[in-house]
Amino acid sequence: MGLNIRKRVLIHEEVVHRCKSCNVIFGKDALFCSQCGKPLEKEKTKIYANYGKKGLTSLSYVSPDGTTFNTKGKLTQKIADGVSYTTNMNKS
Numbered sequence: 001m002g003l004n005i006r007k008r009v010l011i012h013e014e015v016v017h018r019c020k021s022c023n024v025i026f027g028k029d030a031l032f033c034s035q036c037g038k039p040l041e042k043e044k045t046k047i048y049a050n051y052g053k054k055g056l057t058s059l060s061y062v063s064p065d066g067t068t069f070n071t072k073g074k075l076t077q078k079i080a081d082g083v084s085y086t087t088n089m090n091k092s
């Protein structure tokens with residue numbers, strides 16, 4: 001067994017606006033939800049590059065509600081603090 005080097009690097013951070021009622025994310029120019037008309041709340045989304053021992057393995061996008069979308073087809077939803085559920089979207 002060689003060294004297992006795993007690294008997660010923040011490559012991009014973006015401000016988005018989210019409707020807490022509909023759980024829909026809008027661009028930062030939108031002020032009100034187009035579905036219910038409520039004012040939107042400012043939140044930050046983060047994009048990470050995941051590295052393994054062979055280099056870059058995937059990219060992951062973390063939405064403001066804590067859901068992680070991975071380019072390997074994994075979706076991780078935060079259920080509570082320290083508890084999350086991962087679904088593999090490649091398998092039917």
Ligand SMILES: [Zn+2]
Nearest residue numbers: 019022033036
């Ligand atoms: Zn709404």
